[in-house]
Amino acid sequence: MMSENPKSTKSGNHNQSAVQTVYPKYKPSGVEWIGEIPEHWDKIKLKYIAKVQSSNVDKKTIEGEIPILLCNYVDVYKNEFIDDSFNFMEATATEREIEKFILKKGNVLITKDSETPDDIANPTLVKKDFDNVICGYHLAQIYSKQTKLLGNFLFRLFQTKQFNSHFEVSANGVTRFGLPLESITDVEIIIPNESEQTAIANYLDDKTAKIDTLIEKKKKLIDLFKEERAAIINQAVTRGIDPDVKLKPSGIDWLGDIPEHWEMKKLKYLTKTISKGTTPSTIGSEVLSEGKIRFLKAENILQSNKISKYPEFFIDEETNQLLKRSELHETDILIVIAGATIGKIGILFKELLPANTNQAVCFIRLIDSEKSQWIWLFFQSHFIKQTIFLASVQAAQPNLSMESIGNFSIVLTEQNEILEIIQHIEIETKRIDETIYKIEKEIELLAEYRTALISEVVTGKIKVTDNSNPLGMQSL
Missing domain, CATH: 3.90.220.20 (DNA methylase specificity domains)
Incomplete structure (x- = not known):
């Protein structure tokens, strides 16, 4: 049974008038996912x-x-x-x-x-x-x-x-x-007929290109905010937050001057353990899709330098016992030491425990766990990123050894000043993170609109005309 749908609506502002229209008559397609289609299709x-x-x-x-x-x-x-x-x-x-x-x-x-x-x-x-x-x-x-x-x-x-x-x-x-x-x-x-197919394809090419351009602009804006965030962290962990502090040469060219009362130590003197995990297959075990003991890989350490439980991997109790050397603890610092994402870093929180890790991830366990957040932030500085780059490019494949990580120079100060700097970073980066989150949501909505637009137009739910502006997106 055919249905009539003669509705046509107009919407617009003082700059533009857009017509949203549907076909005059529809018929059942006989295909559940399509629903009704224009009568002549x-x-x-x-x-x-x-x-x-x-x-x-x-x-x-x-x-x-x-x-x-x-x-x-x-x-x-x-x-x-x-x-x-x-x-x-x-x-x-x-x-x-x-x-x-x-x-x-x-x-x-x-x-x-x-x-x-x-x-x-x-x-x-x-x-x-x-x-x-x-x-x-x-x-x-x-x-x-x-x-x-x-x-x-x-x-x-x-x-x-x-x-x-x-x-x-x-x-x-x-x-x-x-x-x-x-x-x-x-x-x-x-x-549809050939002329309608052409009109639909041309319309969607135009609209999706405009949406993609807008999304790309928003992604570039996010990149700028991320650069600002990185600059705030870098300044705070290498110079502190007192603009009048006296400085001294650090002795390292690409680090420059540091506050006079700060000191530098090699990471190995601050740690109990610097080690890496093992691939279960080397001991005859396998990674599982479900279980109680998480098996964290490089892909669980995000570009935002946080550790995610997704994608989820697990090992069984027996395998964990065999790999007990790399069993992870709360406040361990995890860093990717191989592959294209080398240098990504995160702090392990108890919500992800019990857990173990593989050979592409190094875990750093500090003598003083209260300094974990400071070391995590310092690893995000331009200085450490440059150090990682120089250490990793010496190999045929990007790779960091435990020895090279242990020899990283770390800037330290008194714990009370560390806490003040961390608080300052949290306040300053919170504003940026909230802005980035808002822009990311805008990108999600644009992507959803893009998908809906293609579906509505290509299945005939909305008729393409010269002034078509389906779903009311007048700015596009």
């Missing part, structure tokens, strides 16, 4: 209107094959559009593979494997014809068999949460999930 299985194929071309270079460039999983997962600005991976392929999987303008590529079923079928749109770039392994390539379906419309359809939920249900696997090809080919899609 069609519904059809993807396989009847598009070619869907899984690529089997991997990143290997095989002698005798033709050199090509490979659009791989990460290229698709992290980007909405594929163009010639990419630094594609070099590989080889047969003449038949090149002919079959060459990228053409309007192709939609989707990820067909993932670690979780809710993170699958992520789409990207190919923006130009390529003569030497082909679709890589773990991807599906989709292109229209006829002009009735436009790639830029199908791309936006794949971006809707409702449409994507079909693939979440269809994904198979235990530790890694994959999409059978038939789950893609058998999916039912909705199709």
Whole structure:
């Protein structure tokens, strides 16, 4: 039964008038996630209107094959559009593979494997014809068999949460999930006429680009506040908070002068233990997805220099006993000592105990645990960051040894002054943290609006017109 929906509303301010409109008549789509669709739109299985194929071309270079460039999983997962600005991976392929999987303008590529079923079928749109770039392994390539379906419309359809939920249900696997090809080919899609598809795609390109620009501006603003935060901490832990204090040379070029009454000590003279964890697999054990004893990894130490319980990893009692040397204590300082996030640091609080850690994380246990927060803050100074950089780049892979950490120079003063400085930092950074939190929430709302906008427009709940401004976002 068709329903009439002739509503059209106007909203605006003195600068602008925007029309929000819907289609005059709707009909049931017969697909639960879609609901009603405009009366003149069609519904059809993807396989009847598009070619869907899984690529089997991997990143290997095989002698005798033709050199090509490979659009791989990460290229698709992290980007909405594929163009010639990419630094594609070099590989080889047969003449038949090149002919079959060459990228053409309007192709939609989707990820067909993932670690979780809710993170699958992520789409990207190919923006130009390529003569030497082909679709890589773990991807599906989709292109229209006829002009009735436009790639830029199908791309936006794949971006809707409702449409994507079909693939979440269809994904198979235990530790890694994959999409059978038939789950893609058998999916039912909705199709407006070609002119509407073009209008919808162009409209969404324009609006999402404006939203993305606004989000990027807000992210840059957050970066500026983070720089201000880092500068406040650096000034306080290397110069103190008394502007009239007498200074003396620290003896270290990139540290400069420090207050005259402060002293410097190597970290190893302030600690009971400087050590690192062990990978359970080296003793025949494994990391679990649930349990009572947390197993903290580098990814649990955040860029904000705090320790998170997420993602959650655990070990059993027996493994913890075997790894008792690296059993963690309250107020231990954890620092990432390997990989791209080297130098991230956090203080361990009792809420995360009992816990242990792996070989990519160093734990520092102080003789005087009351100084844990001071050491944590000092590790955020430009001086320590420079020290970590110089110590880590000497190896082929970024890496910090326990010996080098123990030899870090630490600036100290009396405990009462330390507490005053910590209080000053907390007051000053609280204002910045609150501002950053507010901006992050604004970014979340913009991202939610972006998702809702794509869904409402591409499923026909809102009609695109020249003055369209769905959901009342007049500033966009």
